[in-house]
Amino acid sequence: MQGRWKDSIHLIRPAAVFLAGLLLFLVVRAYIVPPTFGQYGHYRGAVLDEVRARPVKYAGQETCAGCHVEETEVKGKGKHATVACEACHGPAARHADDPGSMRPMKPEGTALCAGCHEMDTAKPKWFRQVNTKEHMPGMKCTECHAAHSPALH
């Protein structure tokens, strides 16, 4: 036995060094590579939860409709049925979480209306447009049209 191994020390020594190196690599790797790396693919799986944890600012139409029943009903019957509350009133998640803490913006009518309805060649033909310089100049849109259901009242 002793005879067979006596000349192999020059092999065992580099083998031991290699093994030690391998172990060191595994140890360092275990410390450096985050635990969720590779959970779904070549990236840190925990990122999905990190991105999900970002704050929501637009509460969403359903949330608005949950409390503001009357406005939702009026809007739902009119031409603005597809327009979400927050499209005009701005992000309102803070208001939804705690109504007292913040009031959604009450937009200034005429400028907001023109933002969508100003006449423009590039807008699709089916979309109702007016030239605000010619269409009742000097009057506010809301004098004739209710914002939530804009047919003439």
Added chain:
Amino acid sequence: MDATRRQILKGAGLLLILGARANPDAAPEAAGAAAEGAYNPHEHLWGMTIDIEKCIGCGNCVRACAQENDVPEEYFRTWIERYEIEGGDLEHPKVSSPDGGKHGFPPSSETTTKQFFVPKLCNHCQESPCVQVCPVGATFDSPDGVVLVDESYCLGCRYCVQACPYGCRYIHPKKMTVDKCTLCYHRITKGLTTACCEACPTQARVLADLKNPADPVHVFLRENKVQVLKPHMATRSKVYYRALDGAVR
């Protein structure tokens, strides 16, 4: 010599055991995610449909995106382009996008050209060039088909910015890491729609879950002629445009 080697091996073995113990958070983290239970990324495949014939170029989507995601001024995760085409000259459309269309467009009464708006955003490709070039695994396709960025891994090398054929990425001026549309991942995984779709007054853009058989996207894709941007790039984009003109790049 023998003793030394044994000591080294023993030490290394001990370190390995300690190393294994250094990651005890791995198991509880996974358990926590499972316990939450509500959202399983493998059950969804997110995309979007955009109907050019419904877009009025109001800029609501651009503003909503900026507010929801704190997009820095003069950078855009979504933007609107106005195309102007003279006759059949599809190769030379006039394209404008003042401030990304954030505050709408100066109205035009020009009637001799064809004009329309094209909203753009990350196409959340299934064969994303940006993901393929990332050297550090900072950008990736999530299991539910959203291209996301791990800010803590991003080196800011800009390979992906150059690789994206749609120009959807930028380096965040403060973080100095890459930033892009997340398809409002923090919203869609909670049952909400994206901020841009929420704010779109004409429903020109609609979030789509391609794995949900009840999602109206399937009817949309079946009943309309749809196209993706730059199909020749073979990116397998999941943003489907209806009534997309051949001049759009």
